Amino acid sequence: MATSIIDVAKRAEVSTATVSRALRGLPNVSAATRERVLRAAEELSYSVSPHASSLASGRTGTVGVVVPFVNRWFYSQVLAGVDSVLRAHDLDLLLYNLGDERVHERFFTRMPLRRRVDALIVLNLPLSAAESEALVSMEVPIAVLGGSIPGCWHVSIDNQEGASTAVRHLINLGHRRIGMITAAPGDPRGFTTPIVRQHAYRTVLAQAGIAYDPDLEVPGHLSIDEGASAMAQLLSLAEPPTAVFAESDQMAFGALRTLGRMGLSAPDDVSVIGFDDHETAELLDLTTIAQPVAHQGELLARQILDALSGGDEEPTQVVVPTRLVVRGTTGAAREHPPRYHSTPRPGPEPDQHSTTAR
Amino acid sequence: MATSIIDVAKRAEVSTATVSRALRGLPNVSAATRERVLRAAEELSYSVSPHASSLASGRTGTVGVVVPFVNRWFYSQVLAGVDSVLRAHDLDLLLYNLGDERVHERFFTRMPLRRRVDALIVLNLPLSAAESEALVSMEVPIAVLGGSIPGCWHVSIDNQEGASTAVRHLINLGHRRIGMITAAPGDPRGFTTPIVRQHAYRTVLAQAGIAYDPDLEVPGHLSIDEGASAMAQLLSLAEPPTAVFAESDQMAFGALRTLGRMGLSAPDDVSVIGFDDHETAELLDLTTIAQPVAHQGELLARQILDALSGGDEEPTQVVVPTRLVVRGTTGAAREHPPRYHSTPRPGPEPDQHSTTAR
């Protein structure tokens, strides 16, 4: 299809300039000519070359989305939100998945997005100061999820409030010995979420007059397995917790698995609360702190739209609320906390590793 | 940053043509000049304009990926696979999420990818004949996952074999009354997977000398809820199945939930097998047919690389094997199948809707 704007111009008997104006719906073209141009374009099944257009205009009609892991529930959900509003405004979405450490590095040394996008959306990516600076130096609007870069647009949840609510929920149920499975910030980069949540945990306990016990804080990465081993560690304490706040639902799932494998259950033996409202949280009947996931993606995209269309407004920072979702894994503390057995309780198949509904 | 190739040329005291050749590593440029050019580019922190480059060369360095739902586990996983190999070859990934029906239509009327990508990867998208044709008319290499378009590259799993294995597994455990929760092809478009699996189910039953009973085939969409209600329907039969093959893990999850809510369990009352090996299948201890998900994405991307680099080879069709993963939700059929109770069995909290480990 070598049909260019020139062909359309010839067929409509106007200049290429008029074709360009007519096709983009600019105001200063008469109704008759516009009609003629549109018809010609239609008949030639013409479509503009995005590259030529970008080159001439300087605009790319594309926004880059940088993601740590596309294949994790949370990010794919946010991505869908971003996509829906970008798409509705005819903006293209250039995806960058930086899960791998080497890919991450390469991205920041080569900066493949330079001159390639009109704006950037950065999802929850732990960035060094130099990396943040590199992004800013691209001189396009940037919207950041769950981070903080000076001069950028921001969307985040109220981690302080969410985590506090989780811990208060457990306290209100009568628990006094409350553990936390926390995502340790092993990275030297600015990734503040776990710190904020941990701080909230400690603060709420202190407010309730409960003494701080470092043994009850177990670190791990954001995965099922790490959640599982963290729970194992908690249960091996001389005086185990009667309730556990897990930094993420994933970790909570692991915690539940450990409970199941040890013949214990939630909330009878230990109450468990998570964070995120992951899609399988409902399935596992997990009490959790819900955050609006896709919605955050939509908000990010909207901020970008504002930044692109609306001149030089100041970047905004929007904080979306979290919500306690009470399900079946949290319950009232017992008068006398149960003794923990090292042997599984009697069951149909005691040695089977299973957390299945049964 | 208005630094263009001209600035680099001046600084290195060569022509722009030489700069272009040197930067792209073309062979016919002397080591000394190349060195000088690279240094000049470095000092000016110059990076080529992808759009100008595309315009001049005709190549875009971009491949479009069309996805029905980015936010579903399966697709996000495949997407990650695609991304990893494209990224390794410096190809950009333009994402199109067509979940919404209107977005889908709009995509095919406006064809926003025309002239914008060097190749296309289509993930498991139900397409009408006209739509397939529209894609082919873009005249770029196309790799299709789980579908069939003449002249395109193909990756898929062996659904026939996978489904047969699932049903045989149940038969080998002694089950004779086996239900199937199937994803009804409500769409008029070519989406053959459910049909193939259903056919395999019927065939294997027939081979085992088990009479076909249409009541045991319950249709629904690919979701937890639909799986749940399908299972409810199966359990309400006069003579319920002792084992169920669910078309997808998601549907199997729903089935397990229904069992749990009715006070039944797998495999004691009903054996359940799924398909996919979804990430939470392990958590729920679900027996399933595993398919290599990210790997399929990698294969698609590799096909595209072949198509782009290697001249005019014939498109290939690669079929990846599935694998039976035996976990805890399938077990031997009982001699005397249990009577189903309409009231939940005694438990700590009988009326609680929960499939949690307990």
Next chain:
DNA sequence: CGGCGCGTTGTAAACGTGTGCATGAGAACA
């Protein structure tokens, strides 16, 4: 009737790179 403003259209110059072709300098060879 002349000048002015407005709305519509054309002209032509960017935008920044890739690439066919010509040129020139040596090297190899007879």
Next chain:
DNA sequence: TGTTCTCATGCACACGTTTACAACGCGCCG
């Protein structure tokens, strides 16, 4: 020493738009 071949480099055009500027026609008002 002259011819041919190779390799490095430059020239200039093409790629397909957008857009500043100019030009033109026309109605309106003084």
